[in-house]
Amino acid sequence: MKVSQDKIRNFSIIAHIDHGKSTLADRLIEKTGMLEKRELKEQVLDSMDLERERGITIKLKAVRLIYKAEDGEEYILNLIDTPGHVDFNYEVSRSLAACEGAVLVVDSTQGVEAQTLANLYLALEQDLEILPVLNKIDLPSSDVEYVKSEIENTCGLDTEGIPLVSAKSGLNIEDVLEDIVYNVPHPVGDVSKPLKALIFDSYYDSYKGVICFIRVFEGKVKTGTNIYMMNTKKEFEVTEVGYVQNERIQSKEITAGDVGYICASIKNVRDARVGDTITEVENKTEHALPGYKKVTPMVYCGIYPAEGEEFTQVREALEKLQVNDASLVFEPETSQALGYGFRCGFLGLLHMEIIQERLDREFDLNIIATAPSVIYEVMKNDGTFLEIQNPSNLPPATEIDYMKEPMVACEIMTPKTYVGPIMEICQNKRGVFENMEYLDEKRVTIHYLMPLNEVIYDFFDTLKSKTQGYASLDYDLKGYQESDLVKMDILINGELVDAFSLIVHREKAAQRARTIVEKLKKEIPRQQFAIPIQAAIGSKIIARETVSALRKDVLAKCYGGDISRKKKLLEKQKEGKKRMRQIGNVEVPQNAFLAVLKYDDDE
Ligand SMILES: Nc1nc2c(ncn2[C@@H]2O[C@H](COP(=O)(O)OP(=O)(O)OP(=O)(O)O)[C@@H](O)[C@H]2O)c(=O)[nH]1
16 A cells, blocks of 8 residues: 555654553554454554563554544554663664654643653654643543643643543543644655665564564665665565554555564564664665664673573573564573573663563573672783673682772652652662752752662662652663772582672672571571571671571471381472572572572662
C-alpha cells in the first residue's frame, strides 16, 4: 500500500507510571478496529510475562493503526511504544526520535508527577509535538480543573481542548485519535534520496533472524535492497519488509515518513543496534542520523549454576538471551567457591535482575549471582594498568599504586518536600552535591556526582521508598575518579570464599562487613565444630561472628535398632547435603550465598 506522507502520523505515548499508558494504547488499538479486545494482551503487546508483572516495558514495539477520521479520510497512525526505566533511557530516546508527536497521559486524580516531567523533557529534546491527555476522569477523585492548571503551569502546555478520557471505560477515546490526526505534524522526507532509516528496536526471531523496527526518514527500502548499517558497518540483503498490524503483514516497501520492520537474515541483534542508521550499500546517504550511542555495560556480576552440573545449560541460555539483547555480555570465569560460571555485564541493575529472572523462569535454571560490581581502574606500582570487574582479580594492596572508580552524574527530579531525605541518602552514598534547580514552586531537580558503585547498591530502591516513588532518577557516566577503595574478603573457618569478595570504599567497609558476617551466621547451620566467620581487609580482620558447635546426631532419635529407619534417615541427610557447598570442611547452604549476595543488606 502506497500512502502519502500527509496521511501518516508517527507518535508515542508517554506517562508517569500507572497513569494509564498501556490501557490507553489498548483502547486506541481497539477503537481503530485492529484487534479483538481479548487478543490484545497476547498479541500486540505480546510482552514477556516478566514485563507485564513488573509493569515495565522492556521491548519497544510499533503498531500500525488505520483510522478513519471525522474528515472522512483514512490515516495511518504508527504507535511506537517506549520502555520506562533509566536502564533503558537510551532506547526511549531512540523510539521518540522515530516520532513527530507524543501523547502525554496525565492521571487526573494524581496530576503531574516526576516521570511525567522526565518523559516530557525527553520528548521535547526530540522536538516532538506534545498532546496532553487527562485520563481516569471516571474516578470520583478526578480533579480536571486543578490538573489542567498544573499541566499549564509546570509543563508549559496549552490545555485548551485537551481530551478528557477514561482509558478504562473507553470514554472519549476518539478525541485522542482526532487530536493525533490534527496536531501531530505529518512526516516530510524525500523519497528520491538515498535510504536513511533509524533502527529503534530489534529482536531475534528464530525463523526470520533479527527483526528490525525502523523509521524511514529518506528514500525507501524493499526486499532485495542491500543495506549498510552505518555504525556497525555491516551489510545485509533485505529478505522481507512490512508492518505490524494484527500480526506482521508483509508489504512491498517502506518509504520515507513511514514506520515498519525489515528482516535481512541477521543472526544477532548486535549487528542491528538500536540507534544505528540504515542506508544502501550502493547508494549511501551522506550522514548517519544523530544520537547513536554504543551502549556499554556498567554493572557486572558472576552467574553460577547452583547445582554444578548445569554449566553448559547456563551457557546456552546466556547465548540465547544475548542473541536478543545487544547489551548483555558474558565470559566464562571460575570461582573456588562456586566452580565454573560466567562473568556477565549489564546496562544497570534492572537489566541485571531481568536477566537473572529470565534464566530462572524461561530456562528453569537455578543460579547463584554474585554481588554486582562496576569496573575499577587500577594502577600498579610497576606501572601496569588494569581494569577490574571481578573483585577476586584485584592484585594485593601492596602492589597497587592507586585505584579509580566510575562516577555518574545523577539527576534526581522530585517534589520539594523530599529534598531533605534525598540529600541525606546521597550524602550517605558518598555523593557530592552539585546544584539544585527549581522547576516550579513545587518541584526541583537535584544534581549529584556519585560513585556508580554506590548507585548500583540499592540506591534506586532507597530513593523510591524514601520518596513514596515520587523521585525519578537518571544517571550518566562521568568518567573515573581516584578513590580509597579496598578489597574486603570473607573467610569461613579460615577459608577465603572468593564469591563473597567485594571492592568497597574504606569508610564503608566496616559497616558492610558487619552485615555480611551477621547474615552468614544466621544462614550457616551449626556443625560439629565452631565455625568462625570473618571479614578481612588484607590480613586485618574487621568483623567476626562464630557459629557455635553442635553435635547433630541423626541416629540419636532412633532408640532401638530399627536398621531400615536408620538407613532412611542417613539417606535423607545425604539429600540435604546436595544443596550445600563445601567450603574447606564447612558445609554452606546455597541459601547463605543467596542471602548475602542480595544487595539489600545495609542502610
Ligand atoms: N478508573 C480508571 N482506571 C484506569 C484508567 N486507565 C487506566 N486505569 C488503571 O490504572 C492502572 C494503570 O494503568 P496502566 O495502563 O497499566 O498504566 P501504565 O501507565 O501503562 O503503567 P506502566 O505500564 O506500569 O507504566 C491499571 O490498573 C488500569 O486499569 C481509567 O481511565 N480509569
